[in-house]
Amino acid sequence: MDAEAKVVRRHVAWRQYDWFRRIKPHLELIAALVSGLLIAAGWIMDRQGFVTAAVVSYLLAFVIGGYAKAKEGIESTIKDRKLNVEILMILAAIGSALIGYWSEGAILIFIFALSGALETYTMNRSSREISALLELQPETAVRIRDGGEEETVSVRQLRVGDILLIRPGERIPVDGTILEGSTSLDESALTGESMPVSKKMSDEVYAGTVNLRGTITIVMNKPASETLFQKIIDLVQSAQSEKSPSQLFIERFENIYVKIVLFCVGLMMVLPPFALGWSWEETWYRAMVLLVVASPCALVASIMPASLSAISNGARNGILVKGGVHLENLGKIRAVAFDKTGTLTKGKPVVTDVIAREGLSEQDLLYHAAALERFSNHPLASAIVERSGLDSGELPKVADMEDIAGYGIRGTVNGILWTIGKAEFVGREEAEQFAGSIGPKLADQGRTVVYMRDDQGIAGVIALRDVIRDETVNAIRSLKRAGIHTMMITGDSETTAAAIASESGIDAYTAGCLPERKVEAIKELKHRYRTVAMVGDGINDAPALAAASVGIAMGEGTDVAMQTADVILVKNDLEKLAYAVKLSRRMTRIVKQNIFFSISMIILLIITNFMHVLDLPLGVIGHEGSTLLVILNGLRLLR
Numbered sequence: 001m002d003a004e005a006k007v008v009r010r011h012v013a014w015r016q017y018d019w020f021r022r023i024k025p026h027l028e029l030i031a032a033l034v035s036g037l038l039i040a041a042g043w044i045m046d047r048q049g050f051v052t053a054a055v056v057s058y059l060l061a062f063v064i065g066g067y068a069k070a071k072e073g074i075e076s077t078i079k080d081r082k083l084n085v086e087i088l089m090i091l092a093a094i095g096s097a098l099i100g101y102w103s104e105g106a107i108l109i110f111i112f113a114l115s116g117a118l119e120t121y122t123m124n125r126s127s128r129e130i131s132a133l134l135e136l137q138p139e140t141a142v143r144i145r146d147g148g149e150e151e152t153v154s155v156r157q158l159r160v161g162d163i164l165l166i167r168p169g170e171r172i173p174v175d176g177t178i179l180e181g182s183t184s185l186d187e188s189a190l191t192g193e194s195m196p197v198s199k200k201m202s203d204e205v206y207a208g209t210v211n212l213r214g215t216i217t218i219v220m221n222k223p224a225s226e227t228l229f230q231k232i233i234d235l236v237q238s239a240q241s242e243k244s245p246s247q248l249f250i251e252r253f254e255n256i257y258v259k260i261v262l263f264c265v266g267l268m269m270v271l272p273p274f275a276l277g278w279s280w281e282e283t284w285y286r287a288m289v290l291l292v293v294a295s296p297c298a299l300v301a302s303i304m305p306a307s308l309s310a311i312s313n314g315a316r317n318g319i320l321v322k323g324g325v326h327l328e329n330l331g332k333i334r335a336v337a338f339d340k341t342g343t344l345t346k347g348k349p350v351v352t353d354v355i356a357r358e359g360l361s362e363q364d365l366l367y368h369a370a371a372l373e374r375f376s377n378h379p380l381a382s383a384i385v386e387r388s389g390l391d392s393g394e395l396p397k398v399a400d401m402e403d404i405a406g407y408g409i410r411g412t413v414n415g416i417l418w419t420i421g422k423a424e425f426v427g428r429e430e431a432e433q434f435a436g437s438i439g440p441k442l443a444d445q446g447r448t449v450v451y452m453r454d455d456q457g458i459a460g461v462i463a464l465r466d467v468i469r470d471e472t473v474n475a476i477r478s479l480k481r482a483g484i485h486t487m488m489i490t491g492d493s494e495t496t497a498a499a500i501a502s503e504s505g506i507d508a509y510t511a512g513c514l515p516e517r518k519v520e521a522i523k524e525l526k527h528r529y530r531t532v533a534m535v536g537d538g539i540n541d542a543p544a545l546a547a548a549s550v551g552i553a554m555g556e557g558t559d560v561a562m563q564t565a566d567v568i569l570v571k572n573d574l575e576k577l578a579y580a581v582k583l584s585r586r587m588t589r590i591v592k593q594n595i596f597f598s599i600s601m602i603i604l605l606i607i608t609n610f611m612h613v614l615d616l617p618l619g620v621i622g623h624e625g626s627t628l629l630v631i632l633n634g635l636r637l638l639r
């Protein structure tokens, strides 16, 4: 075979695999729908008098619709040594087929398979979460050998003490210390702060952060498995594997329920001829009816359609919920923890003060600042350009521009040299003198101050600060009104945290939190309030989002936060949080009605069966009828 044919064959094989992979997540649903079609076909053939063909069609519906659930039921029974609803449903369907009621059995299977397929959809989503985190970790690094030549190696091959080269735009592959060069880094992956951090010789750098401006060489000081970033991944993984108490309760209840039903059916198959004088035929028939009506179809349908309706209601309102369980938990929350930057605040600095030297106007200052900053993608630069209100056509040309990473920018405008940046960059002494004279206005340490200088000395200062979102105050207020404790956990300093806390009206706050500390804070809250939500936007929030009973991510947050979270506020609208809580409480009410109704119905059917009033077709009608009513009641949540 020539090379070209090989390539073509490989291509075809890949295409087939791709096709299968795309359809695989939907297999369960397809199977359920096919079994539904087979039931319809069987019913028509039965009416036309083709009894054998109808039975074959029902039999196929059994196998195709029931395969996934039967496999799941048998596997988990063997693994956990516990019985489950799947086993019960399969037995009920087989039992009714054995006494000649094929279509009834097949319908049971169909409805159960359909609800199972929907469950699988939501479960598959959560397992994709970690993979997004792993993508942020670079797989290769540029190592500098003793001789000075560069080589690209896999991160796994790196050893502590290796010297690595990192160019602008690249992610730092491992934790280390800078040997040479200076730059600014985007550390938002770890701290959640969007403001770049300047780094110089002998500063620490962390894996997963992005090098923005300069080329640096670092010496690796920690094995790849112990980096701060790897710790975040581990924390997310371990938090996800902790099961919720209500989940555990449902699993225990299911086991007990199935055992009781099987025990009763067992008794029902043997005892009545002796105790009540029933014939054996009557006894077995009644036992099968019992098995059908006791199957918790309506009970299963009590929750699923209601939560799906509530989920789509939420989606229309900008609240994306990744499963009924999370929506259910939302109604139970008694405390909400918020990240600060990007969650309570806009996460982008805004110019708060412009103070010019006497003889200069504010607009003069902004005009020159914007001219220098317009080519920079630093968040401070964009905020200054935005505040100036000028577009690039209105701004003067800058000659001899120099952008010094982590310090500032220098350039000549209309023959005068202007400098903008940190105090050290424009001359610390003069800058401090100038700032001192306007002291009180800049006292708030939450602000970042940028100095400007022209040929006559310090020309002025521009102060910037991250400001709270327009909706924050209202959102906190309506949560408090719903009896929910609010708290802020932030990686930022005490002073900034205190300022934002009082501005937003939040109940409490903790400052200076690394990702691990955020998880601890959530655990403490859980201890006091049981059901706790966490709202965040950064990768550093991911472990806390996973640890909370409900993780809520901001729609403009990082992919990792959105994938780890259970709920996403699509339009970053914090006010929707209170709406989501209300929606959840309404859903809980409807689910309770449904559960009460379906259990009453099961009891009623069991009693009438025992009294010989009920026959199997009527049993299936009662059973499915109650299922239908319960579903319709759930659909009310769409409104």
Ligand SMILES: [Mg+2]
Binding pocket: 191, 192, 193, 339, 340, 341, 342, 343, 536, 537, 538
């Ligand atoms: Mg943040």
